[in-house]
Amino acid sequence: MVAVKQIALLAGLAHWADAAEKVITNDTHFYGQSPPVYPSPEMTGGNEWEAAYQKAKAFVGQLTLEEKVNLTAGVPPNTTCSGVIPAIERLKFPGMCLSDAGNGLRNTDFVSGFPSGIHVGASWSKDLAFRRAVAMGAEFRKKGVNVLLGPVVGPAGRTVRGGRNWEGFSVDPWLAGVLVSETVSGIQEQGVITSTKHYILNEQETHRMPEANVSAVSSNIDDKTMHEYYLWPFQDAVRAGSGNIMCSYQRINNSYGCSNSKTLNGLLKTELGFQGFVVSDWSAQHAGVASAEAGMDMAMPGPAEFWGEHLVEAVKNGSLPESRITDMATRIIATWYQFDQDNGIPKPGIGMPSNVLDSHEIVDARDPAAVPVLLNGAIEGHVLVKNTKNTLPLKKPRKLSLFGYSATTPDFFSPSRDEQLSDSWIFGKEAYNSNYLSPDGFATFGRNGTTFGGCGSGAITPALAISPFEALKWRAAQDGTATFNNFLSDKPDVDPTSDACIVFGNAYACEGNDRPAIQDDYTDDLIKAVASQCNKTIVVLHNAGIRLVDGFVDHPNITAVIFAHLPGQESGPALTSLLYGETSPSGRLPYTVAKNDTDYGVVLDPAQATGEFAYFPQADFKEGVYLDYRYFDKEGIEPRYEFGFGLSYTTFAYLNLSVDHVSGANTYPWPGGPIVSGGQTDLWDAIATVSVDIRNTGSVASYEVAQLYIGIPGAPAKQLRGFEKPFLRPNESQSVTFHLTRRDLSVWSVERQKWQLQQGTYKIYVGSSSRRLHVNGTLDI
Known part of the structure; x- marks a missing residue:
């Protein structure tokens, strides 16, 4: 008897129980x-x-x-x-x-x-x-x-x-x-x-x-x-x-x-x-x-x-x-x-004044101890996806030229306290309250300056924030580097004495509207205009989602590309640390970057109210679990940059894979534990462990993101089931271990309404991305 029918019978609702039994008969119910x-x-x-x-x-x-x-x-x-x-x-x-x-x-x-x-x-x-x-x-x-x-x-x-x-x-x-x-x-x-x-x-x-x-x-x-x-x-x-x-x-x-x-x-x-x-x-x-x-x-x-x-x-x-x-x-x-909120927590809303003149206490919530978290968090979310001609890290360039609309602090980013406490500030000025695509091809809000975060209820309103331009100016001053910048023109002239050029763009997003596109010609043309005059052009994209790069990435003078995402208030210092090699890039893509937008298939665009569904729009999730890299694997589509990909300033080797059963682990197909917060307790029982040695074979200390993918019998070819991020100095090795639970190795049974541990041979892959799988093995259950 299925779970829904059990619940209905316990409630004394026999007619609903009968209906439940009829609908839960196959995977389309x-x-x-x-x-x-x-x-x-x-x-x-x-x-x-x-x-x-x-x-x-x-x-x-x-x-x-x-x-x-x-x-x-x-x-x-x-x-x-x-x-x-x-x-x-x-x-x-x-x-x-x-x-x-x-x-x-x-x-x-x-x-x-x-x-x-x-x-x-x-x-x-x-x-x-x-x-x-x-x-x-x-x-x-x-x-x-x-x-x-x-x-x-x-x-x-x-x-x-x-x-x-x-x-x-x-x-x-x-x-x-x-x-x-x-x-x-x-x-x-x-x-x-x-x-x-x-x-x-x-x-x-x-x-x-x-x-x-x-x-x-x-x-x-x-x-x-x-x-x-x-x-x-x-x-x-x-x-x-x-x-x-x-x-x-x-x-x-x-x-x-x-x-x-x-x-x-x-x-x-x-x-x-x-x-x-x-x-x-x-x-x-x-x-x-x-x-x-x-x-x-x-x-x-x-x-x-x-x-x-x-x-x-x-x-x-x-x-x-x-x-x-x-x-x-x-x-x-x-x-x-x-959460002990009856004991010692401040009065509700004590630091949330309604306006600058109200009687609420002004509370500075910031803690200096959080500064490393803000900076390191910003650093590690940048993903370097291209680096040729020894472009990065920079080494005290004689002249550095900066271009693009996403380099500077937005002109409304220093609001008064009253403005900070208003919805117009949080959601953006009147014209910015949507992902509006202007005639020149990109989101109007994004053109106003660098993107520290997205827009809407998830927006941030930091007391201070440092843009890339501000941080790079300070670094240039320390090194005696001459700088040239043009953040306004879409076809800027480039000083021929520039050792390197950095072009800043973004891909903006806001609550309430879906993004107009995942590529825009304005930014692509700006990047190519600079690259045509500068043989070491670095592209930095602050992206609130997937952003295609095939409009420019193969240009021979575009020698480095960074997905900078949404770094928060330490955006400038974080980027500068990476560009100059104070830290090595360690971010990896949490999505797949395609070559063409059509490569994503039916999930590219939101469902619309059209045709017979003009009044009742329907989004049918018929692709099932085949999204992102699972879909690209299934359809044999070659991505531009695969899920989990990212470059470093060093190299790593993967050695000595071992796959072991946990002694005494119960491999009966069905879990039998009681339900606590999160589900049946034995879903998190360890079934197997996978270990691998990772060695830094280069000359720079850096983090590596080791990723474990498994192929479950009858399921997608591979699915992420583990990652570890060790920090390794040159020539240093470290063993990392992944623990596979019952849930990790199971598929959902519609008929039994339980997680089912599959019997058979599981494929095990460990590597640096979903398509760079350096060692592999098997697990038999």
Whole structure:
């Protein structure tokens, strides 16, 4: 009997149970209609949540119905908190402040601007992901923020032109899962709750919300793809203890994300054993009682026309059992207790003034101890993809010429305190509130200056930021290097005495709109105009997503190319450190760069409201798990730069691969452990280990990103299942070990609704990218 039918029978809903049995018969059952899963599972506590659960039960037991309902929706804030839960003064509950976002605290002053999610993904560093999270969490806590609205693992990057892909870590679910786990752990170590988002299948900005007569887009998916790809990093976040999950705007199999009982009650709260609370994305609630029954626990930014007094009425007239309200309140308060927010955390929103003249205390949340994290995080997310003619590192050039619109500080980047606290600043000036493609071929916002981060609720508003031009000027002054710059012309003249030229471009993105393109002629022509006059032309692209380079990359005078991503406030110093060899590049691509945009197939563009779906746009995820490098492998497409690729200033050798079974490991096909946070406990049992020796065969100390890919019988040819990032000095060797768990080696069985460990021969590959696999072996199960 399948899981959905079991849940329905336990609920006494025999008619739904029969329907569930009929729909879960093959892998296409999820398309078009989302199976019902009721009732919403109540929090059970257990293990690490038990103490908080017991405290919450005692607390909620003292509340009136109205007080419980008041915990479930926001109230108009008197601070710049994104959302506020009101206080219950008689029980000394101070309320809660929820604020954006996953790349640093925005909409306030005296905070840092951290590298964006895509930059962390490009670093391939577990350590940096954790330390960045610790530093971010500390700033949120000092400002009185209870819930950090991040990190992001949805969108997962399915739609190549997706406007918010930069907020997530990678298009690969395994890489995203590891980095979100480190991020959740680091933030919550500071006593700040993470709101892992946007759950789930929020893969495009186009039609993400209903407008006029057009409904929000429906992401239509099968059960197998859901588990093996999109749910995977959310599962890692839940296992890491994420206290909150944010449900998404769009529909899932034609049911809104915040009213979808299958994804909230079934997958999240039952299968993954999630113990925290579910909050809506801002204004993503489209139903009242139905969204409560489906598993949503908190509405933001407020009750609007759905909750509040309407929930009280629903309980009194029998439309909704009070037990559901009690569970909603219990989950919220238990999460508050779980992270000791009853003990010593600053008053909610204390450092989030609504304007410069208000009575709130001014809190400088920055910590000097975070400076190395900001700088190293920025350095390691740069990816060097081309370096010929010994162009890099630079060696005290006599003259350095700089070009391009992404070199300088944006002219609005030094706002007044009032401007920092306004939405117009956070989302960009009026004309910049979209990924607007101007007649000259690129995003208007991006032309205004360098891109430290993306736009929208994931934006950063650092107290200071250093552009590439500013940092390079200081380095040139130290070395006695003459500089020439022209940041305005699209066909600049180049001084023939230039030893090297650097051209800066960007690929901008903003919440609310998908990107207009992944290449633009204006920037390509600018780069080629410089290269035609300079035999060592270095291209630096600050990219908020995939950016094609085939319009210029084969030009013989283009001798170095760097994907600089979104580095945060230390953008300039980080780039300068890399250009001059103070550090060796160690970033690797967290996505595949194609030669042509058509190489990405049907996932290049967002789904539109057209034809028979003019009023109900549909995004059919029929490609299944074959996205990015899996798709390129399957279709035999040669990329320009493959997933996991990146150059260094040194070279490495891979030697002595060993693949070993873990002694006593249970290789029975089905897991049998109890469900705790994240799913069945034995999914994380170690089944095998893979070890390899890595030696630095060059002359420069550097990190290497060793990547493990496996070929599971009956699954894609290879999938990432491990990475390590050792630092090696010249001639130094180090052994790295990858631990393969039951989940790593399993596929999802739709019929059994469990992860199935495959029997047969697994192919094992270890290398420096998804296509540079230096050693290989096999594992028999």
